[in-house]
Amino acid sequence: MSESAQHATGGTPYVSPRGRALVDQLLRDKNVQPVQSADDLACDGLFETDEELAEFLEYTYTERRANLV
Incomplete structure (x- = not known):
């Protein structure tokens, strides 16, 4: 399974x-x-x-909100 497929399905990487x-x-x-x-x-x-x-907190908050769309 590809990394993107794992991410999409919520899977964990195989070890x-x-x-x-x-x-x-x-x-x-x-x-x-x-x-x-x-x-x-x-x-x-x-x-x-x-x-x-x-600056760190602003970056962190911005990144957290970036993918909420």
């Missing part, structure tokens, strides 16, 4: 069992943990200025 095993091993090696809350994603100093934050 072979071997590929899945490699991903699982990499996650174990890196000690990756699932996000439990939005607080897990917070970090200080991500944006150097208020203007950078405002």
Whole structure:
């Protein structure tokens, strides 16, 4: 199934069992943990200025509304 067909049907990309095993091993090696809350994603100093934050938020809101037609 093509990527566009997956998107249209809501399908997820196929990952072979071997590929899945490699991903699982990499996650174990890196000690990756699932996000439990939005607080897990917070970090200080991500944006150097208020203007950078405002520009990011404007871009994000614009992109979210772009495909609502």
